[in-house]
Amino acid sequence: MKEEKLIMPANGYLMLIVFTLMLIGGIALIQVGTGFAAIPIVLALITSIGFIMVQPNNSRVFLLFGKYVGTIKKNGFYWVNPFYTKKKISLRARNFDSERLKVNDKLGNPVMISTILVWRVKDTFKAAFDVDNYEDFVRVQTDAAVRKLASMYPYDNFADEGYTEDITLRSSVNEVSETLEKEIDERLSIAGIEVLEARIGYLAYAQEIANAMLKRQQATAIVAARHKIVEGAVSMVEMALEELNKKDIVDLDEERKAAMVSNLMVVLCGDKDASPVLNTGTLHQ
Incomplete structure (x- = not known):
């Protein structure tokens, strides 16, 4: 039987x-x-x-x-x-909130991760006789599946180092949950367990690299913001020069254009408000 x-x-x-x-x-x-x-x-x-x-x-x-x-x-x-x-x-649905495990992601970075699993017994024969204790079996196999999942994907996508993974643990919640649910379901089928839902309950860098990764994320955000600022400033300077030339407000040679562009870029891209300086002489005095 x-x-x-x-x-x-x-x-x-x-x-x-x-x-x-x-x-x-x-x-x-x-x-x-x-x-x-x-x-x-x-x-x-x-x-x-x-x-x-x-x-x-x-x-x-x-x-x-x-x-x-x-x-x-x-x-x-x-x-x-x-x-x-x-x-x-019991055939009722049960919740299992795993402990926070320290594992390495695909890039080798240590991360803390846990999962929330909703499961129930589907086949009583397998649950009773194919495993020693099906509740302990659920806990152990869930932890093993989480460790495998973390090694399959990077925590985040670092495009600056050439890592351009489409799926990451932090941003691809639906895709990661589907993979986790499939992995746990395959492991627990031997015990007659049906997986109703599986998703990541906690995800963070391990304490020893958390500060360094936070600074890296901040630096990436600052670089991205600067890129947008410079891109917008160049467009504004270009528009200003075109308007001045179109309306013949002032005739600027190449040297004066360069000085104007430099001043505008400083004003538009600076972290602090610029302090105006009035020049009452010529450009060279």
């Missing part, structure tokens, strides 16, 4: 009536004084062991002297063989 087998045992309410009749019959025989009074009482006690109640989104797995008999997934009140060994397995 390598797969789950669903069974439908006897109605518990019907067997409750039988149990009551045997118990009443035994008591009546005791009052009569016959020597067979103990038989129905003993049978009633043995029968009482077979009563079980299955709540919604729960199941019972049954063994008879080490042999798998079947599984009940439908909720209700039932009676089964009193000699069955019963094992309860």
Whole structure:
């Protein structure tokens, strides 16, 4: 037997009536004084062991002297063989928030990462007999999948060093979550576990490089901002020269144009407000 087998045992309410009749019959025989009074009482006690109640989104797995008999997934009140060994397995969805693990990303940078997993038991036979403890199996395999995922992608995209990965741990949330969910689902299928959702719950650089990476990100942002500023300043200077030339406001030779461009670039690209200086002489005095 390598797969789950669903069974439908006897109605518990019907067997409750039988149990009551045997118990009443035994008591009546005791009052009569016959020597067979103990038989129905003993049978009633043995029968009482077979009563079980299955709540919604729960199941019972049954063994008879080490042999798998079947599984009940439908909720209700039932009676089964009193000699069955019963094992309860919940079918409800569960959350698992893994510990923060220190792993290396694709570029070798140490990062702290954790995952949030939503899972439930789908195959009770595999969960009960193919693994030793399916809850521990979920924890260990989830951690292993997270470690593998971190090694597949870089934390961030550093175009300045030639790394132009389309998918990164920080920015590609949907793609990374899909890969993580697929990886965990393949690992947990051996235990009959269904993965409902898997996503990264925490992601950050490890403490020893966090400050350095923060400065790098800040520098990248500053360079990008400067690039935009210079690009806009060049456009404004070009527009100013064209307007002056079009309206014949002033006739500028190449030297004066160069001085004007230099002054405008300083004003437009400087971090601080420029202090104007009035020249009351000529350009060279």
